[in-house]
Every structure is written in structure tokens, then in C-alpha cells.
Amino acid sequence: MEIITAVEALKTQSRQWRSKGKTIVLVPTMGYFHEGHLSLIREGRRQGDILVVSLFVNPTQFAPSEDFDTYPKDFERDRRLAEQIGVDVIFYPDNNEMYPSEYKTYIEVSELGRKLCGVSRPTFFRGVTTVVLKLFTIVQPHVVLFGWKDAQQFIIIQRMVEDLNLDVQLIGMPIVREPDGLAMSSRNAYLSSQERKEATVLYSALQKVQSLIGEGVTEAAQLRSEMETIVRSAPSVRIDYIHIVSLHDLQQLDHVEHGKTLIGLAVFIGNTRLIDNIRV
Ligand code: AMP
Numbered sequence: 001m002e003i004i005t006a007v008e009a010l011k012t013q014s015r016q017w018r019s020k021g022k023t024i025v026l027v028p029t030m031g032y033f034h035e036g037h038l039s040l041i042r043e044g045r046r047q048g049d050i051l052v053v054s055l056f057v058n059p060t061q062f063a064p065s066e067d068f069d070t071y072p073k074d075f076e077r078d079r080r081l082a083e084q085i086g087v088d089v090i091f092y093p094d095n096n097e098m099y100p101s102e103y104k105t106y107i108e109v110s111e112l113g114r115k116l117c118g119v120s121r122p123t124f125f126r127g128v129t130t131v132v133l134k135l136f137t138i139v140q141p142h143v144v145l146f147g148w149k150d151a152q153q154f155i156i157i158q159r160m161v162e163d164l165n166l167d168v169q170l171i172g173m174p175i176v177r178e179p180d181g182l183a184m185s186s187r188n189a190y191l192s193s194q195e196r197k198e199a200t201v202l203y204s205a206l207q208k209v210q211s212l213i214g215e216g217v218t219e220a221a222q223l224r225s226e227m228e229t230i231v232r233s234a235p236s237v238r239i240d241y242i243h244i245v246s247l248h249d250l251q252q253l254d255h256v257e258h259g260k261t262l263i264g265l266a267v268f269i270g271n272t273r274l275i276d277n278i279r280v
Pocket residue numbers: 028029030031035036037039040145146147148149150173174175176177183184185186
């Protein structure tokens with residue numbers, strides 16, 4: 001496994017792979033791997049000839065008040081895990097390599113980036129789409145894997161790929177959970193033991209609506225209120241949003257439409273922000 005830190009070196013390498021007819025697969029990450037990341041990397045290994053995993057804590061997607069400086073890191077462990085799975089290249093640039101001092105260009109998918117998480121994090125998705133498009137240009141992948149854990153991110157990237165006629169195939173991977181249902185996230189490491197216990201309310205709320213929908217309930221207001229009751233039962237949890245929206249354009253729905261609906265929530269537990277969702 002090779003570790004490449006320079007943009008130009010990886011571009012040159014990717015051009016060579018492409019000229020030899022190799023299929024290039026990319027898994028973008030911010031590192032501090034957990035089973036969620038590893039599920040993407042393992043599937044990525046099956047999807048093509050060359051597997052590139054990028055490991056970059058992207059400063060442009062963090063607001064000044066957010067956890068950029070304290071975001072958890074363990075490069076040696078990540079490197080070992082990637083090697084075990086058979087990753088070919090870890091792309092590990094520093095901030096200056098990705099955003100030199102004269103950097104000015106940002107990609108914004110309008111409207112979609114202002115809904116759900118975009119309300120409390122207004123510049124987040126512009127940072128994500130900017131870095132993802134840069135990664136596409138640098139790695140020149142045929143296939144890219146993302147997790148449905150970040151459902152809005154995936155929907156926005158799908159929109160960007162379609163709108164800009166990008167030649168990549170996107171694969172969305174299922175959410176990997178802890179045994180008690182909490183969606184795996186690098187940020188779970190911030191939770192105290194009491195907060196960790198209370199964090200199970202996100203998935204409990206989603207399971208409750210799933211079963212209500214199974215019983216025939218479709219009214220969004222009723223489903224949202226059931227979720228609120230469950231989430232509010234945890235004293236340290238503060239709701240950022242609970243939304244029932246179209247998977248296509250993230251517009252609020254009055255009624256669940258089977259196969260077309262995203263039910264997502266975001267909460268703060270202490271200073272930690274957690275998200276989760278289901279598709280129904
Ligand atoms: P991150 O390092 O948090 O930016 O995540 C890198 C990729 O892993 C993104 O595509 C995430 O959606 C995906 N991911 C993160 N957590 C999970 C999870 N629990 N299950 C599946 N995919 C995940």
C-alpha cells in the first residue's frame with residue numbers, strides 16, 4: 001500500500017492506471033476508521049482494480065465554532081486497517097496541498113444544501129461538495145462509495161454528479177450500527193458514558209416510526225411527534241431537527257410515500273452533534 005500526499009503525484013498515477021484500462025475506486029473519508037468506514041472500503045475493494053481511500057479532515061466543511069481542531073485522529077491505526085483490507089493507495093494530503101493560500105473556488109448545490117443539516121450548518125455542504133469534486137478531479141475514479149449515514153450528503157453529491165455530468169458511478173452503502181442501534185460515527189468518541197446511553201434514542205425513534213408505518217400510519221406530523229416524544233425522554237438530548245422529506249429533493253412531505261421518503265434527525269448531546277436516518 002502506498003501513501004500519497006501530493007495532488008500531482010496522484011493525478012499522474014491515476015492517468016497511468018486509466019491508460020492501462022484499470023477501474024479506479026475511491027472511498028472518501030475523514031479518517032478515524034470504524035466499521036462504517038471499513039464496510040465502504042471492503043465493498044470498494046470488490047468494485048474495481050485500484051482502491052484509493054482518501055483521508056482528509058476537510059477544513060472547509062467545518063464552521064469556526066465546530067470541532068475541526070479536535071476531530072479525532074489515529075493515522076497509524078487507519079493505515080493498518082486499510083492495509084489489511086487491501087487498499088492500494090491512501091491519499092493523505094495536508095490542508096495546504098488541498099487549499100493553497102490563493103484558493104478561491106467553491107461548489108454549491110443550491111437549495112438542497114440549505115435544508116436539514118444545512119440550517120444549523122449553512123456552509124457545511126459547500127465544503128463537502130468542494131472537496132468531493134476536487135477528489136474526483138485528483139483521483140479520477142470510476143466508482144465512488146459513500147454511506148447512507150450521511151443521507152443528505154449522498155443526495156447532494158448525486159445531484160452534483162448529475163448536474164455537472166460527471167463520469168462517476170456513485171454507490172450508497174447501508175448504515176453500520178453498534179449492537180444497541182447507535183449509528184457508528186467518529187464523533188461517538190466524544191460522548192460520556194451517560195451521553196452514550198442516551199444516544200440510543202435516535203435509533204429508537206426511527207424504529208418506532210418504522211413500526212408505525214408498518215401499521216399503516218403515513219401522516220408526517222403524527223410520526224414526527226412520536227419521534228419527538230422518544231427523543232425528549234433523554235435529558236441530555238436537544239433536538240436540532242426531525243424531518244420527513246422526499247429522497248429526491250429533500251422537500252417536506254405531509255405523508256410518507258413508500259420508497260421515496262427519508263426520515264432524518266439531528267440532535268445535540270452535550271456539545272456533540274449526531275445524525276441518523278432511515279429510508280422508507
Ligand atoms: P466520514 O469520515 O465521517 O466523513 O465518513 C466517510 C464515509 O463513511 C462517508 O461516506 C460516510 O457516510 C460513511 N460512514 C460514516 N459512518 C457510517 C456508518 N455508520 N455506516 C455507513 N457509512 C458510514
